[in-house]
Amino acid sequence: xxxxxIHSSALVDEGCSIGAGTxxxxxxxLMSKAIVGERCSFGQNVFIANNVKVGNNVKxxxxxxxxxxxxxxxxxxxxxxxxxxxxxxxxxxxxxxGQYAVTRVGxxxxxxxxxxxxxxNDIGSYAFIGAGTVVTKEVKPxxxxxxxxxxxxxxxxxxxxxxxxxxxxDATCSESGEKYKLTENRVLKLNA
Numbered sequence: 001x002x003x004x005x006i007h008s009s010a011l012v013d014e015g016c017s018i019g020a021g022t023x024x025x026x027x028x029x030l031m032s033k034a035i036v037g038e039r040c041s042f043g044q045n046v047f048i049a050n051n052v053k054v055g056n057n058v059k060x061x062x063x064x065x066x067x068x069x070x071x072x073x074x075x076x077x078x079x080x081x082x083x084x085x086x087x088x089x090x091x092x093x094x095x096x097x098g099q100y101a102v103t104r105v106g107x108x109x110x111x112x113x114x115x116x117x118x119x120x121n122d123i124g125s126y127a128f129i130g131a132g133t134v135v136t137k138e139v140k141p142x143x144x145x146x147x148x149x150x151x152x153x154x155x156x157x158x159x160x161x162x163x164x165x166x167x168x169x170d171a172t173c174s175e176s177g178e179k180y181k182l183t184e185n186r187v188l189k190l191n192a
Contacts, residue, residue, distance in 0.1 A: 069100035069119060076105050079113035086119045106141060108158055128156040142187040155187050
């Protein structure tokens with residue numbers, strides 16, 4: 001694993017694939033069939049299960065477990081202690097390992113600290129899930145979600161800035177200058 005940093009307290013099982021420039025910090029555990037992209041960062045006490053796919057430039061903060069069934073695209077940010085579930089109806093006495101639900105997190109999405117993502121609910125590209133939010137249904141690209149259960153509060157740019165749409169459905173990101181269009185309750189980035 002070229003140009004990969006693995007802290008001495010971390011456990012990376014043989015067979016785990018890790019891309020160049022990735023950093024694995026204190027007390028992490030990456031299982032043998034995990035696939036991790038380039039330039040990722042895993043904070044203290046992160047667990048990555050078998051068959052998890054992590055894209056490039058993904059940032060995972062402390063105390064996050066990424067269970068089988070979760071797929072992270074490029075540029076995803078996972079805040080401290082956020083939670084993914086992977087079985088909709090877990091029971092200690094019932095083995096449901098073959099029933100893991102797939103949860104996809106789209107490119108550039110942010111999931112805030114202590115948020116919970118109930119399995120099987122995809123998070124769209126550049127969506128922004130606020131701290132402590134509980135996601136119980138699919139999240140649209142660029143959507144700003146807050147609360148328990150999650151409700152949509154507005155829209156975010158790819159830069160993570162709240163978008164304010166005019167009466168024609170047009171918005172400009174105040175940070176990047178990128179243009180967006182709101183049409184049929186979906187946001188399109190115009191100058192991609």
